[in-house]
Amino acid sequence: MKSTQVTETSKAPSRERLDHATRTAQIYQAAARVFCEQGFGQASMSEVAAASGMTKAGIYHHIGSKDELLYGIMSYGMDLFEEMVYDRVKNIPDPLERLRATIRAHVLLVTRDRPKELTVVLNETVALKGDYLQEINKRRRRYVRFLERTFQEMIDQGLARSIDPRVATFALAGMINWIYQWYQPSGRIKDSDLAEAYVDLFLGGVLAGP
Amino acid sequence: MKSTQVTETSKAPSRERLDHATRTAQIYQAAARVFCEQGFGQASMSEVAAASGMTKAGIYHHIGSKDELLYGIMSYGMDLFEEMVYDRVKNIPDPLERLRATIRAHVLLVTRDRPKELTVVLNETVALKGDYLQEINKRRRRYVRFLERTFQEMIDQGLARSIDPRVATFALAGMINWIYQWYQPSGRIKDSDLAEAYVDLFLGGVLAGP
Amino acid sequence: MKSTQVTETSKAPSRERLDHATRTAQIYQAAARVFCEQGFGQASMSEVAAASGMTKAGIYHHIGSKDELLYGIMSYGMDLFEEMVYDRVKNIPDPLERLRATIRAHVLLVTRDRPKELTVVLNETVALKGDYLQEINKRRRRYVRFLERTFQEMIDQGLARSIDPRVATFALAGMINWIYQWYQPSGRIKDSDLAEAYVDLFLGGVLAGP
Amino acid sequence: MKSTQVTETSKAPSRERLDHATRTAQIYQAAARVFCEQGFGQASMSEVAAASGMTKAGIYHHIGSKDELLYGIMSYGMDLFEEMVYDRVKNIPDPLERLRATIRAHVLLVTRDRPKELTVVLNETVALKGDYLQEINKRRRRYVRFLERTFQEMIDQGLARSIDPRVATFALAGMINWIYQWYQPSGRIKDSDLAEAYVDLFLGGVLAGP
DNA sequence: CATGAATGAGTATTCATTCAT
DNA sequence: TATGAATGAATACTCATTCAT
Numbered sequence: 077m078k079s080t081q082v083t084e085t086s087k088a089p090s091r092e093r094l095d096h097a098t099r100t101a102q103i104y105q106a107a108a109r110v111f112c113e114q115g116f117g118q119a120s121m122s123e124v125a126a127a128s129g130m131t132k133a134g135i136y137h138h139i140g141s142k143d144e145l146l147y148g149i150m151s152y153g154m155d156l157f158e159e160m161v162y163d164r165v166k167n168i169p170d171p172l173e174r175l176r177a178t179i180r181a182h183v184l185l186v187t188r189d190r191p192k193e194l195t196v197v198l199n200e201t202v203a204l205k206g207d208y209l210q211e212i213n214k215r216r217r218r219y220v221r222f223l224e225r226t227f228q229e230m231i232d233q234g235l236a237r238s239i240d241p242r243v244a245t246f247a248l249a250g251m252i253n254w255i256y257q258w259y260q261p262s263g264r265i266k267d268s269d270l271a272e273a274y275v276d277l278f279l280g281g282v283l284a285g286p
Numbered sequence: 287m288k289s290t291q292v293t294e295t296s297k298a299p300s301r302e303r304l305d306h307a308t309r310t311a312q313i314y315q316a317a318a319r320v321f322c323e324q325g326f327g328q329a330s331m332s333e334v335a336a337a338s339g340m341t342k343a344g345i346y347h348h349i350g351s352k353d354e355l356l357y358g359i360m361s362y363g364m365d366l367f368e369e370m371v372y373d374r375v376k377n378i379p380d381p382l383e384r385l386r387a388t389i390r391a392h393v394l395l396v397t398r399d400r401p402k403e404l405t406v407v408l409n410e411t412v413a414l415k416g417d418y419l420q421e422i423n424k425r426r427r428r429y430v431r432f433l434e435r436t437f438q439e440m441i442d443q444g445l446a447r448s449i450d451p452r453v454a455t456f457a458l459a460g461m462i463n464w465i466y467q468w469y470q471p472s473g474r475i476k477d478s479d480l481a482e483a484y485v486d487l488f489l490g491g492v493l494a495g496p
Numbered sequence: 497m498k499s500t501q502v503t504e505t506s507k508a509p510s511r512e513r514l515d516h517a518t519r520t521a522q523i524y525q526a527a528a529r530v531f532c533e534q535g536f537g538q539a540s541m542s543e544v545a546a547a548s549g550m551t552k553a554g555i556y557h558h559i560g561s562k563d564e565l566l567y568g569i570m571s572y573g574m575d576l577f578e579e580m581v582y583d584r585v586k587n588i589p590d591p592l593e594r595l596r597a598t599i600r601a602h603v604l605l606v607t608r609d610r611p612k613e614l615t616v617v618l619n620e621t622v623a624l625k626g627d628y629l630q631e632i633n634k635r636r637r638r639y640v641r642f643l644e645r646t647f648q649e650m651i652d653q654g655l656a657r658s659i660d661p662r663v664a665t666f667a668l669a670g671m672i673n674w675i676y677q678w679y680q681p682s683g684r685i686k687d688s689d690l691a692e693a694y695v696d697l698f699l700g701g702v703l704a705g706p
Numbered sequence: 707m708k709s710t711q712v713t714e715t716s717k718a719p720s721r722e723r724l725d726h727a728t729r730t731a732q733i734y735q736a737a738a739r740v741f742c743e744q745g746f747g748q749a750s751m752s753e754v755a756a757a758s759g760m761t762k763a764g765i766y767h768h769i770g771s772k773d774e775l776l777y778g779i780m781s782y783g784m785d786l787f788e789e790m791v792y793d794r795v796k797n798i799p800d801p802l803e804r805l806r807a808t809i810r811a812h813v814l815l816v817t818r819d820r821p822k823e824l825t826v827v828l829n830e831t832v833a834l835k836g837d838y839l840q841e842i843n844k845r846r847r848r849y850v851r852f853l854e855r856t857f858q859e860m861i862d863q864g865l866a867r868s869i870d871p872r873v874a875t876f877a878l879a880g881m882i883n884w885i886y887q888w889y890q891p892s893g894r895i896k897d898s899d900l901a902e903a904y905v906d907l908f909l910g911g912v913l914a915g916p
Numbered sequence: 917c918a919t920g921a922a923t924g925a926g927t928a929t930t931c932a933t934t935c936a937t
Numbered sequence: 938t939a940t941g942a943a944t945g946a947a948t949a950c951t952c953a954t955t956c957a958t
């Protein structure tokens with residue numbers, strides 16, 4: 077991508093030799109794509125391997141198991157979410173401003189970057205087992221609590237109606253998480269417009285003013 | 287279903303002999319449960335058979351294939367949805383009243399009846415292939431168009447702000463479809479309260495009035 | 497084998513359909529042969545399947561796993577040993593007579609019946625894991641204690657020199673268990689002669705009398 | 707082997723650089739340990755590598771293949787046996803004295819040195835293939851013939867009863883080779899006592915004198 | 917000499933499905 | 938209608954081994 081004036085250490089054989097981190101990243105990306113398109117249970121490791129441009133045996137130098145791969149993808153999805161959304165808004169003092177920023181950041185993450193990893197988090201929770209599931213759920217709960225707290229603060233400061241914070245939290249989460257099910261970046265609706273529309277809709281509702 | 291006044295043809299051993307329709311229904315219910323809990327790709331036909339109280343070979347007298355079974359479940363899920371929601375509200379003349387009734391009916395279907403079949407519709411779309419997928423999507427699109435039309439009517443009649451009907455449609459669908467991911471019928475929130483809260487929230491937003 | 501004037505219920509297709517017990521027995525016998533010839537670790541389930549005249553998948557209707565198969569074979573080997581040796585001699589009152597009978601029975605079992613299962617017990621202990629290993633070892637120890645007791649009784653009654661019963665036990669066991677490593681039933685030495693020679697040798701030693 | 711008076715070529719980092727012979731010896735010892743504990747078929751080259759403190763690829767600088775490694779271990783086991791037993795007793799003129807010395811040396815080798823390589827010889831013969839098997843068997847047969855000859859000489863000189871030399875040979879071999887299956891050097895029985903007990907038992911039998 | 921990466925062939929096991937009974 | 942047995946194809950994963958560096 078970047079115009080690399082690379083020094084390219086010596087040779088360049090047809091089959092390039094990449095380091096562990098790069099290869100692993102390749103596999104994770106390919107797997108996220110495959111799991112996203114077919115579903116974890118429908119996808120085979122052969123397909124993941126093919127999508128990674130490696131052999132089945134080869135990918136096992138970089139990953140431990142299919143389950144671990146799923147967890148790794150989800151964990152990375154949560155990393156992305158926290159980096160792009162949660163970490164950027166969690167310290168905004170005003171709860172209303174915080175909520176607006178959260179909706180905008182979350183919608184834009186889903187519409188603009190469309191990280192497959194996040195889709196996997198939403199779709200394949202049922203496929204995750206044991207400690208892996210615990211770990212992901214822990215992070216999801218942290219975000220839920222963050223939203224609940226935000227709504228409570230808004231209510232306490234007279235900024236929001238006396239709604240149930242839990243209901244509001246999941247209503248909002250549902251609205252946004254559903255986006256990847258229908259939104260087409262190439263379509264009529266611009267991502268930034270969607271973000272604003274969601275802020276508007278969630279804060280003000282659909283009804284016309286009095 | 288059929289009014290069988292038959293008093294059990296001939297002998298009636300401990301292992302009761304059920305008619306085809308009943309057996310098939312049993313299998314579909316068991317399969318919906320299994321697909322719901324484990325995911326379609328993770329579930330095996332052995333598990334479906336076990337959950338149906340039959341042998342693996344036995345269930346193939348009633349179903350054609352695993353894929354067809356999935357489609358049958360989803361189709362029944364759509365039947366339920368249409369019977370309990372769409373058919374009951376589609377002819378309400380006033381669009382605002384129609385929207386209110388839709389939200390209430392949909393939320394109550396998800397919270398009160400909690401049909402596994404509907405969860406499968408939402409979770410396993412990616413596992414559905416070919417014509418089966420087309421068929422289900424056709425029915426989903428019909429409902430989407432219905433909602434879009436309703437929002438457009440509301441806007442035209444000055445009942446709703448000039449929001450994008452498509453955005454409103456998917457925002458609402460997301461809010462409601464997400465419920466089965468977190469709502470516990472045994473929990474603090476009553477289903478009828480949730481329905482009213484959703485109506486309230488979606489129509490009026492979270493912000494406090496002026 | 498036996499001239500069966502069987503009524504042979506109706507048809508006799510090329511591919512005969514056998515009941516579970518028979519098939520399972522076939523698999524166990526074939527597997528014992530294969531494990532014996534190649535060693536457990538070297539043998540593949542494909543080879544076991546081929547030797548059983550079934551497909552790989554087919555044998556899994558009758559066995560649970562390769563490990564379980566190994567245990568089953570060993571367990572049957574121990575059954576055979578106990579039925580043919582231990583159970584027949586354990587209640588003989590005179591310890592000398594008991595020892596003689598034990599040596600004869602054990603040698604004849606190894607030379608005449610040559611059960612592959614017993615060979616597997618001796619060769620593949622290292623391949624057995626967990627509870628399976630415990631179970632087999634428990635039965636081996638019972639036999640060891642039986643021999644030790646027998647030697648102790650002989651010593652107490654002045655029938656044997658004051659040797660260490662444990663040493664005598666393992667010396668005898670080694671002598672006999674080693675037979676399957678070299679003895680050829682088609683060879684010069686008759687099985688009954690070997691049994692007598694072993695009784696003679698173990699009781700009287702190799703040295704010429706005074 | 708080669709008289710290396712080299713005082714460590716150049717720098718000497720924490721990871722000491724060992725010469726080929728030493729490394730090879732390390733691998734053989736580690737492999738003998740692993741094959742002994744797990745069995746050849748159950749052991750993987752990864753485990754051998756790990757036990758050698760090297761990488762999988764690394765050990766292939768010193769060995770040719772897993773099969774060759776097995777043969778090498780067995781061959782070394784036979785070297786040990788011949789050096790410690792066969793070579794030391796083969797020229798003793800008196801056959802009785804020769805037999806006594808053989809039993810003592812063999813028992814002590816098994817109880818005192820406990821060379822894993824010898825255990826591998828006894829346990830993994832079935833895993834050995836082709837020429838490798840021929841080679842090891844040739845050396846085993848030489849020892850068998852030596853024992854047979856010794857017994858024959860004893861009989862000819864009136865020192866032994868008229869037993870079958872072949873039977874006596876394998877009875878003795880079994881007695882001794884079985885030791886590694888049960889003998890614990892840390893246990894109650896001293897190795898030198900066991901050697902004497904075996905001499906005594908095999909020569910004189912268990913029965914009390916007349 | 918040593919290694920991380922890679923692989924083709926193979927591992928045990930499970931799959932959805934069929935069929936004779 | 939029901940089933941135990943059977944299977945070909947696929948499953949996730951491991952193997953011994955090679956090779957560029």
